[in-house]
Amino acid sequence: MRGADWARLVALAAIWGGSFVFMRVVAPAIGPVATAQGRVLLGGAALGLWFALTGLAFDWRRWWREYLAIGVANSAVPFLLFSFAALAAPASHLAIVNALTPVFGAIVAAIWLGERLQPTQAIGMTLAFAGVAIVALRGAAQEGGAWWAYLAGACAAACYAFAGVYIKRHAASASPKAIAAASQLSAAVVLAPLLVVAPPRGPIEATVAANLLALGVVASGIALLLYYRLIADIGPTRAMTVTFLIPVFGMLRGALFIDERLTVGTLGGAALVLAGTALVVRGKRPAQTP
Numbered sequence: 001m002r003g004a005d006w007a008r009l010v011a012l013a014a015i016w017g018g019s020f021v022f023m024r025v026v027a028p029a030i031g032p033v034a035t036a037q038g039r040v041l042l043g044g045a046a047l048g049l050w051f052a053l054t055g056l057a058f059d060w061r062r063w064w065r066e067y068l069a070i071g072v073a074n075s076a077v078p079f080l081l082f083s084f085a086a087l088a089a090p091a092s093h094l095a096i097v098n099a100l101t102p103v104f105g106a107i108v109a110a111i112w113l114g115e116r117l118q119p120t121q122a123i124g125m126t127l128a129f130a131g132v133a134i135v136a137l138r139g140a141a142q143e144g145g146a147w148w149a150y151l152a153g154a155c156a157a158a159c160y161a162f163a164g165v166y167i168k169r170h171a172a173s174a175s176p177k178a179i180a181a182a183s184q185l186s187a188a189v190v191l192a193p194l195l196v197v198a199p200p201r202g203p204i205e206a207t208v209a210a211n212l213l214a215l216g217v218v219a220s221g222i223a224l225l226l227y228y229r230l231i232a233d234i235g236p237t238r239a240m241t242v243t244f245l246i247p248v249f250g251m252l253r254g255a256l257f258i259d260e261r262l263t264v265g266t267l268g269g270a271a272l273v274l275a276g277t278a279l280v281v282r283g284k285r286p287a288q289t290p
Contacts, residue, residue: 020091033198042221059178081153085156092260092266097153098157103276121279128276
């Protein structure tokens, strides 16, 4: 990997690690539905405008079903779940739960694509889920029994994994840039009716608006451009190593910006999750990596 590749990888992890802090600020202020809707609308609009100016063809007639499915599985549902979880769980804990995505990816690929799980992957899954259980139990105890927030985060990670396998199976020949923009715009359409029953909670203050703008344009717009550039330059297997850096940035930024505590239990659980995820990724054959 070149120096520029490392810079993009670290920048991507810093952005996505910070996204959990953004959600922790925005979701309690305006509600999880408005948070998820604002994120996909801002991110999709920013990418769509940029790609329209550069002449990228979306080919809606051919790919609209795939854009819609990916938008639901990779944006609408997981963004809503993580925004819901951010009402109670610390940003650092959600970043740790998010690290389960490759673990769920291996499970989905085994069920859907018939990919064989290796013994090291089974061990890694056990370690990763044990680590999340430690973080969730301690976090739920501190937050008054908010175990549902961790369950929502785990379901969101499973959605990301499902979407990755779906893209591999049904949209491998579509433009990744077009998927990034069109799927988020599709997610915005899907989430729009929910605003009728769960509108934003009161006026949006400047701090909340700034965090929502960063969540949409930076964490869902610029970040996807960095991610797909990494896939093109170094391949999907190496690009997936961003998963190991996101919890580090999530924990550090949670402690620095919103005064979250880093306990021994949180650090120990994070270590188990990252070690287990590493075993899952290493046990997966490169040719099978979505």
